[in-house]
Amino acid sequence: MPDGASQLTTPADFAFAGYLARLADSHLVLGHRLSEWCGHGPVLEEDLALTNLALDCLGHATVLLRLLGQADGTGRDEDQLAYFREAVEFRNVLLVEQPNGDFARTIARVFLFAAYALPLYEQLQRSTDAALAAAATKFHPELRYHLRHAARWMLILGDGTDESHRRLQEAIDAWWPYTGELFALWPDDPALIERGLIPHPDRVRAAWEATITEVLGQARLARPVAGMHMLLGGPIGRHTETLGYLLAEMQIVARSFPGASW
């Protein structure tokens, strides 16, 4: 046995690493999309809010990418993982990579994602992986602000003017086919659930459904018809074309000047 091998304290856990990648990349890509609003917010306070949401997403992604680099046994740090992987290696859900669209679409996406992330991290606080549980405990109160902010806008726009209502309804309808992927059960998941590492997605979905029903009702928005075809692919690296363009912009500086610091 080579000397180095005895120093490995934990063997690679590819199934768990795959799950961490789904979480980490979803926060990273959503954070990048939100950061595109910097300097373009409809009012100064909202510009600050959207960029704060973006910053939170990057913070969450950073923590999760570090865990990923340990779980997959490569020891890669968050920068190597964020800047030096190709689109097919990203595991984010398709929802977060789509272009922002207008403010209604941006807010509706934050709402749909935060309504999923809040109960997810509530349950991940009880993960048998101590590091993920600690991260979830840290993230949870922060994500509460995301849901609060987005849901308040849902009420303002949905129950606002005819135009704001029309645009927000259109946004919900447009995002809906992407929501099924949030709760998909992938082949490696049952074993992770069995080990107590992650919650069953149905338990997260129940909380998400309750939030969606309540807010759509209060905002006078119609819930899209049941049984709609749901898009799947992000968590197995089958992305839409738009992710490549997003990554090109996100990664260009790091790839042009590897190891640069400022």
Next chain:
Amino acid sequence: MPARTTEDAWAVIATVLDPELPALTIVDLGIVRSVAVADGGVRVAITPTFTACPAMRVIERDVAAKLRAAGFSPVTVETVLAPAWTSDWMSDAARAKLKAYGIAPPGRLSALTASRSGSPWLERDRAVPCPRCDSADTESISDFGSTPCKSLHRCRACAETFEHFKCH
């Protein structure tokens, strides 16, 4: 004779300021989780207020530089997430310093959570007393401000806008 005890290390760390809130030291803020001195070296664990706090790397660097200058070697500074920071880790002295600096300090988290009922988006924001004139007649402008740990408010009595260190 250079400093060598755990108390000496704490005294050095207590001089490190929060770069974004220079009215407070990182000990005031309650983000120093452990200090372990052994064989002339020291190992320090700090924790972020908010996960994305952009000041963490600067703080890590400042802590390490000051400890080295005080004669500790080797110096290790690591960031940990547990136990998670909440605003309840901030001392009363720190709250007074914040207020004097013009930032409304956080209340007690237990009082806030006890006042919460129902959905987060329907909550009525609790009025944060104005740090300038102490009026309770204030309104919330935004949960988000110049850093992740601060929210924005307006005082109806003195008409000033002010920041509040989030109760979180």
